[in-house]
Amino acid sequence: MANFFIYWIVVLFADLTTILYQIVRRRPLSNAQSISLVVLTAAAALRMLYWLLLYPAYFTPFRHLPTPPKRRLLTGNENGFYRERKWDVARRWYTTIPNDGLIRYYSALSHEILLVTSPQGLSEVMVQNVHDFDQTPLATLQAERLTGRGIQFLRGQEHKTQRKYLMPIFTPAHIKTLVPIFWNKATELVEGLEQEIHKSPTDHFVHLTNWSVRVALDVIGVAAMDCDYGALKNPDSEYKDLIHLYRRVMANAPPTSFRILGLLADYVNPKLLYYIPESRNMVLKDSFMNLRMHARNTIQAIKNGSGIAKGKDDRKDVISVALRNGQIASDTLEDHVMTFHAAGHITTSITMDWTMYELGQRPELQQQLRAEIRSRLPGGMTEDINNTDIESLPLLNAVCSETLRFYPALPFTTRVAVNDTFILGTPVPKGTTVAWCADAVNRDKALWGPDGDVWNHERWLGPGRTTTGGAKNNFSFLTFAAGPKNCIGQAWARAELACLIAAMVGRFEIRLANPESASHVDPVTALMSKEGVYVSLKTIRGW
Numbered sequence: 001m002a003n004f005f006i007y008w009i010v011v012l013f014a015d016l017t018t019i020l021y022q023i024v025r026r027r028p029l030s031n032a033q034s035i036s037l038v039v040l041t042a043a044a045a046l047r048m049l050y051w052l053l054l055y056p057a058y059f060t061p062f063r064h065l066p067t068p069p070k071r072r073l074l075t076g077n078e079n080g081f082y083r084e085r086k087w088d089v090a091r092r093w094y095t096t097i098p099n100d101g102l103i104r105y106y107s108a109l110s111h112e113i114l115l116v117t118s119p120q121g122l123s124e125v126m127v128q129n130v131h132d133f134d135q136t137p138l139a140t141l142q143a144e145r146l147t148g149r150g151i152q153f154l155r156g157q158e159h160k161t162q163r164k165y166l167m168p169i170f171t172p173a174h175i176k177t178l179v180p181i182f183w184n185k186a187t188e189l190v191e192g193l194e195q196e197i198h199k200s201p202t203d204h205f206v207h208l209t210n211w212s213v214r215v216a217l218d219v220i221g222v223a224a225m226d227c228d229y230g231a232l233k234n235p236d237s238e239y240k241d242l243i244h245l246y247r248r249v250m251a252n253a254p255p256t257s258f259r260i261l262g263l264l265a266d267y268v269n270p271k272l273l274y275y276i277p278e279s280r281n282m283v284l285k286d287s288f289m290n291l292r293m294h295a296r297n298t299i300q301a302i303k304n305g306s307g308i309a310k311g312k313d314d315r316k317d318v319i320s321v322a323l324r325n326g327q328i329a330s331d332t333l334e335d336h337v338m339t340f341h342a343a344g345h346i347t348t349s350i351t352m353d354w355t356m357y358e359l360g361q362r363p364e365l366q367q368q369l370r371a372e373i374r375s376r377l378p379g380g381m382t383e384d385i386n387n388t389d390i391e392s393l394p395l396l397n398a399v400c401s402e403t404l405r406f407y408p409a410l411p412f413t414t415r416v417a418v419n420d421t422f423i424l425g426t427p428v429p430k431g432t433t434v435a436w437c438a439d440a441v442n443r444d445k446a447l448w449g450p451d452g453d454v455w456n457h458e459r460w461l462g463p464g465r466t467t468t469g470g471a472k473n474n475f476s477f478l479t480f481a482a483g484p485k486n487c488i489g490q491a492w493a494r495a496e497l498a499c500l501i502a503a504m505v506g507r508f509e510i511r512l513a514n515p516e517s518a519s520h521v522d523p524v525t526a527l528m529s530k531e532g533v534y535v536s537l538k539t540i541r542g543w
Contacts, residue, residue: 052110060112061427065104066097076106085521087411090115090437094444101424113414113433114423119447119475121424122436125415126475126483131156132421133434136414149335151488155418163488165328166336168321169224175491176387178223182496183385185222186503188232189215190381193508197537205513208356209532210235212349212500219496220344225298225337226317295337299323299330340489347409348493350526352500353533354407355399357519358455359505360512360535365457366505369395370540373506380543381503390498396505398460400497401469406455408479411439411527438478439527447476509538 050059052073068077078089094117097103101118116122125133134155151162168174189211196206214231221229302319319337328336359366372395377383391397417432428434445452448459448471459469471477480487487493504510512518513534520530 056106056110056112060104061429062102062104062112062114065102065114065426066099067104067106068093068097071106071110073110075108076110078107085411087437087439087527090412090435091440091443094437094440102426111433113435114428116423116434116436117440118424119473122441122475122478122482124423125434125436126481126485129421129423130483130485132417132419133415134418136416136433139414149332151336151339159485162328162332162336166321166488169317170488170492172491175495178492179385179387179390179495179499181223182219182499183503185215185219185232186499187381188218189500190503190507192232193537194539197539205534205536207532208535209349209353209529212352212356212533213345215500216345216348216352216496217341219348220341223492224317224340224344225319226302227298291338291341292334295334295341298337299333343487344489344492346526346528348496348500350409350528351400351403351407351493351497353518353529354527355403355497355501356504356510356535357512357515357529357533358403358406359399359501360510360533361515363509363511365399366510369399369505372396373502374543377502377506381507385499387495390495390502393498393502394461394466395457396498396502397466397494398457400494400501401460402455402457404479404494404497405442405469405477407527408438408442409526409528412437413481436478438481441476441478444476447471447473506543507539509540511536511538 056071071077078084093103093105093115099117101116101121103115103117105113105115107113116125140149151159151166154162193206193211197204211232214235217231218229221227221231299319302317303323319333323333359369372393374380376393377385377389383389412435414433414435417428417430417434420430421428423434441447443453448469451459460466469477475482480490480493513536514531517531518529518533521527522530
């Protein structure tokens with residue numbers, strides 16, 4: 001369909017240019033020109049009629065699949081343009097539309113999407129037939145304009161090769177060596193927060209989101225790039241611009257005009273959208289250039305300051321590992337650095353915020369958790385923490401696991417079939433858009449029990465529940481996706497989050513200051529608080 005509209009626009013533009021020239025020169029239109037204009041208009045009208053009216057009702061190969069009621073021509077089955085978050089809509093359909101694992105629905109401008117709902121269907125998409133599905137063209141283009149083509153956007157053998165090269169820094173053995181780094185930065189976070197609350201009046205509220213972003217950026221800098229950005233100790237350092245850039249391109253919802261333009265990606269080549277003189281395009285272009293320049297400078301600094309060239313460097317940060325094997329091109333390495341920067345600090349910040357959001361409303365749970373932390377880590381912030389210490393805190397890990405389940409940073413995912421394939425026995429033609437909703441699956445009562453849609457850390461406590469939460473299968477928890485293309489850094493994320501939460505709860509009594517507004521989330525890609533999380537902190541002595 002996109003190719004048709006490209007050809008149509010080219011021919012129409014040529015025709016209109018000629019017609020305009022004729023009008024300016026006050027020459028009458030020829031019969032051929034008049035006929036051409038009529039034919040082009042009719043062709044576009046018929047094409048739109050087919051896709052908006054006839055295809056969904058009579059020609060789709062998925063007519064047998066259940067579909068939501070009340071499909072509108074412009075907004076599909078959704079209630080307007082971006083009025084609701086996609087994951088909220090999907091979760092509603094999960095619970096109200098009887099299905100056998102697939103739901104057919106239409107987004108704006110009658111774009112057909114298959115929503116996969118059953119564990120078996122998810123297994124086929126993520127594991128058995130994983131190479132039949134890829135990122136959508138629009139998502140790929142957005143990534144190229146935001147963080148470069150990181151590992152999650154690579155396909156086939158290229159994905160396998162790059163993942164193999166990067167795996168050394170994400171193995172369990174290596175994660176254990178990083179826990180002291182995580183704890184050191186958690187200590188800096190606590191010290192910085194204490195300084196802030198001591199300088200301020202007793203009713204001062206801390207914008208925790210500001211701190212969570214900075215500590216997550218520092219962690220990814222030291223642990224993944226061997227570079228301490230110092231964002232915690234000096235919020236006005238040069239790296240505040242790096243934080244601002246990532247927040248600008250990832251955290252803030254784009255204007256409605258830009259999102260509506262994005263709907264045209266189903267009808268024209270998505271690359272054409274970025275030539276439209278819209279302010280969002282200018283922001284993206286400027287931000288991307290600055291982010292890539294920072295990645296390039298970071299790589300060069302490590303090259304200049306290490307023994308890699310002589311083969312003597314044994315560091316396991318992302319860049320050093322990549323430079324040693326020599327199999328990753330410079331541009332690809334820059335993409336990896338940009339991706340790890342974004343994924344490593346934005347998602348960690350999001351999860352830390354939601355953990356504080358839940359704990360800040362549960363003082364009794366805080367007391368229990370603080371007692372566990374202080375009894376198992378009696379040395380407090382000065383103690384040398386290792387991975388075994390963190391893993392020995394069942395209540396802490398239960399709290400972290402439940403937040404990861406209840407608040408998946410990426411709650412809704414789309415893919416496109418790059419080959420003719422099958423899902424649950426249903427033929428899926430090449431070009432079909434397929435989606436799954438981590439937010440819905442992670443809260444599905446059929447998988448998690450009657451309290452699946454409630455934040456309840458206790459589901460992770462008890463024999464056999466530490467890693468499963470009592471869920472019935474491996475596709476009940478999709479925060480990190482599943483299969484060979486799952487999140488490469490999930491063990492890292494869990495260990496880092498546990499250290500940060502242990503330090504915060506071990507030292508402070510936390511009270512949520514904005515319980516109502518903190519839960520407001522923009523209808524964008526990430527499950528991020530629009531306002532951020534504000535807390536009141538009280539230092540609890542003795543640790």
